[in-house]
Amino acid sequence: MALILALDAALAGCSAALVDGDRVLAARAAQGDRGHAALLPPMAEAVLREAGLAATALDAVAAVVGPGGFTGLRAALALAEGLALGIGRPAIGVTTGEALAAALPFGPRAVWSAIDNRRGRVMLERFPPGSLQAEGPPEVVAETDLPRPAFPVALAGDAAPAIAARLAAQGLDALLSASRLPSAIAAARVAALRLAGALPPLAARPLYVEPPAVRRPG
Known part of the structure; x- marks a missing residue:
């Protein structure tokens, strides 16, 4: 058993959860793609x-590291790293796909x-049947x-409807x-496996599959 506080703000929502083994002790969530930096600290406290x-x-603090939105990822990771450092516990990374x-x-x-990168492409993490260890890094x-x-495939993520439809149109079992959105509860369960050595280590650092989009000031 491991008592883990997990945080997520990778996509259009944010959440915090306190999980002890198979038991969810408490959880909070909010929808929306803005304000994560203000919402997460009171969620963790709550x-x-x-x-x-x-x-x-x-025993550890976990955070979803991406792929996802730049601002949300940084908010969750900064809070997770600060808490972990303050109490002398490990900060564990969990990918969005995991x-x-x-x-x-x-x-x-x-x-x-399948995560929509908002530029006409998707960020894809692939997991074989019955495994949380990805076939490779996100692409x-x-x-x-x-x-x-x-294999027959189940689609998850915010781009899942479009990808599932495209695969089905090709006659594939999708x-x-x-x-559709990662949850802190699921992230805590992945972090517990990582803490126990059942998954490879992953630092609580942002995982950028491609450079963040930057717009020049008008």
Whole structure:
């Protein structure tokens, strides 16, 4: 058992959860793609207060590292790293795809996490059936240049509807799952596996699949 506080703000929402093994002690979530930096600290404080625990009781602090939005990722990671440093516990990274896949039941299907990069492409993480260890690092692909799945596949992530439809149109076995946004609860479960050595280590550092979009001032 490991007591883990997990934070997520990778996509259009943010969440915090306190998880002890299979038990969710407390959780908070909010929708929207703005204001993560202001929302997350009170969420973290609220879940600890609800469980009646101090931060010093934690075994680790986890955060979703990406792929995702630059501002949200930085907000979650800064808070996670600050808390972990303050209590002398490890800060553990969880990818967006891992958190999305961990929210689904294990089965005979592979899981593809498809995140919309808002530039006409998707950031794809692929997991073989029954595993939370990705086949490789996240990759950026065009919707028209998707790899061919080796197994029936379940699609997760905010770009999942478009990708599932495109694969189905090719006659492939593609199931659209309900896992569209990562959750701190699922991230905590992945972090517990990482802490136990069941998954390779991952630092709590932002995972950028491609450079953040930058707009010149008008």
